[in-house]
Amino acid sequence: MKPTDAELEILHVLWASGPSTVRQVHDQLSRNREIGYTTALKLMQIMYEKGLLSRDDSSKTHTYTAAVSEEDTQRGLVSRFVETAFRGSASRLVMQVLGQHKASREELDEIKRLLNQLDHDND
Amino acid sequence: MKPTDAELEILHVLWASGPSTVRQVHDQLSRNREIGYTTALKLMQIMYEKGLLSRDDSSKTHTYTAAVSEEDTQRGLVSRFVETAFRGSASRLVMQVLGQHKASREELDEIKRLLNQLDHDND
DNA sequence: TGTTTACTACGAAATTATTCGTAGATAGAT
DNA sequence: ATCTATCTACGAATAATTTCGTAGTAAACA
Incomplete structure (x- = not known):
């Protein structure tokens, strides 16, 4: 699975902070750049469908968790990067x-x- | 300037082979994957407009040259990658x-x- | 209880990247 | 001179990503 740039931002927040609500993730992202709340929400929903995140929706306010490890993800990103940027x-x-x-x-x-x-x- | 993946493919060909025609670049790219001739042409035209390539159009068949160095480009890519994938x-x-x-x-x-x-x- | 607030779902617009088809022009071969 | 192959230019379709508006619902509060 190859997360996009926007998805990586969200993964970084979850890796650093652990299970979080959309609100919490959005607050973090907002420190770095302008981003609407529903944008963050939509991204996280898409990531959930892709299997990048898991979630607890037992209460109204869902809690999301990274479903992929930082290590594994970075390994994949590095492989791809070495290929595309440094021809292996x-x-x-x-x-x-x-x-x-x-x-x-x-x-x-x-x-x-x-x-x-x-x-x-x-x- | 941040080349896209497809643009990087073309830069790699030009860095390795030096000044080349669209035909020559397309032949190289075709070794690795399916790609139409006009796709390669269009990409190279766009890259020329962006300043990533320079070209000699004194004859009907244009000759393109990388206008950015491999070193500088990789430096930029690495910076960006360290930021997005490894948070610096x-x-x-x-x-x-x-x-x-x-x-x-x-x-x-x-x-x-x-x-x-x-x-x-x-x- | 009625109103405001916060949340999710969903669709779709906007943006960026990639792809190719078609048209027109030039050069070379017959 | 005509035909054929090859080239460029250009527009536009497709795909992938990012963005946000709107609607509906549940919770919190006055």
Whole structure:
């Protein structure tokens, strides 16, 4: 399943905040940009139909939950992105990102650890 | 400038092959998927209007050239992707990619070199 | 109880991206 | 000179995404 940009915004809110009502999600989205309440509602309904969200409609005000994990979703997005933007070359993507973004010492160290880990797997 | 997926396909052809006619680009695209000749033509005309391509129309058969560099374009795509998919956390993207894709020994070494380089810049 | 408020459902408009058909022009072959 | 193949331009159909208005209903409140 490939969430659209608008759907990703909503998933991010739910991943960060846990189960939420449309009202709560809309409040969050409104911090970043103009968006009508029914727009958020409609998106969440569509996502529910697609299986991206689950919901509890036992009370009048429904509560929505992300039905896909952040990890799995990002894995899928990365695969697609590596293909379309880097023609499959993951390492070129990595180098582009590292060259472009300031990462903290801790982050760099963590990446190094991961690299060493990968080295050992290869041996 | 944010190229769409279809536009990226065409840019990749031009980056790899250099200045090309619509016919040549279409032939390349056809290797991967069904696409009509006039579809490719129209896309390239639109990209020309947007400034993504330049063209030489001195002869009947026009020759198109990428007007944006692969580097700059990928930089922009990465920025956008880090924002929408990883809420700005570049290091999480890197780790996701490294964990997910098999990179060759040479690629891993190159990434390590880059990391050491960044370390020194930080000092 | 009657009124206001908050919510969902639904349809459809608006926007963006992708696709292709048709028409007209030019160049090359016979 | 005519015919055929190839090219561009252009308009418009299709599809995918995002947006919101309206209607109906239930809850909260005066």
